[in-house]
Amino acid sequence: MKLSYRLELLAQMCEKGKAMADVGTDHGFLPFYLLENQLFSHVYCCDISRQSLNKAVETFSNWGARFVQEGKVTFELADGLSDNIARNVDVAVFAGMGGTLIISLLNKISDENLPPFILAQPRNKPELIRKWVYNKGFTIDNEAYFIEGPRPCEIFKINTKCNNPSAHVTEKNNEIDLFFPYSILTAKGNLAQYLKRQKVRYTNVLKTLEDRTDNTSADERYRFFSELIDRINEMEDTLKRSMEAR
Numbered sequence: 001m002k003l004s005y006r007l008e009l010l011a012q013m014c015e016k017g018k019a020m021a022d023v024g025t026d027h028g029f030l031p032f033y034l035l036e037n038q039l040f041s042h043v044y045c046c047d048i049s050r051q052s053l054n055k056a057v058e059t060f061s062n063w064g065a066r067f068v069q070e071g072k073v074t075f076e077l078a079d080g081l082s083d084n085i086a087r088n089v090d091v092a093v094f095a096g097m098g099g100t101l102i103i104s105l106l107n108k109i110s111d112e113n114l115p116p117f118i119l120a121q122p123r124n125k126p127e128l129i130r131k132w133v134y135n136k137g138f139t140i141d142n143e144a145y146f147i148e149g150p151r152p153c154e155i156f157k158i159n160t161k162c163n164n165p166s167a168h169v170t171e172k173n174n175e176i177d178l179f180f181p182y183s184i185l186t187a188k189g190n191l192a193q194y195l196k197r198q199k200v201r202y203t204n205v206l207k208t209l210e211d212r213t214d215n216t217s218a219d220e221r222y223r224f225f226s227e228l229i230d231r232i233n234e235m236e237d238t239l240k241r242s243m244e245a246r
């Protein structure tokens, strides 16, 4: 099976292990690929929707019925990830869902049962994922930035066992770092395209605030988004200089 660029990055960042869970699996392409390529020996395909989970069942019955017969795949109709599955996997993937939903699903798992690694690929609000990681004292071991169609995308590989409350102390205290930390500059993916797309997006937000009437909170938002764009410009310059130096 040929994966999309986004799913391929997720597969690479899962690395290898015994068991993984794909929460909000839908078509089940990622767990299927990981089994097919012998990167994991058991996969849990989890989804809250029967219709979505049926797509994963179909993927396996079309291309990998042997995995079902060999008991290497579990289909779980559930809201998020149960503690029972969470404690049995090396990595749990939460991809293609909103940032707020991912955080609420992560908060339902008790800390002691969190898998060693979590891959989060939020459809929006990546700052919420960073905030959760920083507040828990976890670390982001690997990250990727790219675009998919019109959408800027992020993937975070969160290490829940490397508890280091001071690891992200600067980022934790700076709201701009929650949106655009400097770690983006050394991440995987297509950083230039990602930054360009984000600049367009926040420039449009800024434009909508230009007609603001006398209102302190709108002024604050205007200042904040201006600072975000300054940070993006700074990162683009750094990236350009490092490309030129190569």
Ligand SMILES: C[S@@+](CC[C@H](N)C(=O)[O-])C[C@H]1O[C@@H](n2cnc3c(N)ncnc32)[C@H](O)[C@@H]1O
Residues within 6 Å of the ligand: 023, 024, 025, 026, 027, 046, 047, 048, 049, 052, 078, 079, 080, 081, 094, 095, 096, 097, 101, 105
């Ligand atoms: C856009 S699809 C993402 C599919 C796949 N993970 C990907 O990234 O390509 C989102 C899936 O999340 C599922 N979902 C939404 N809320 C969920 C929840 N609370 N628990 C588990 N799955 C959920 C939906 O049913 C849907 O199948």
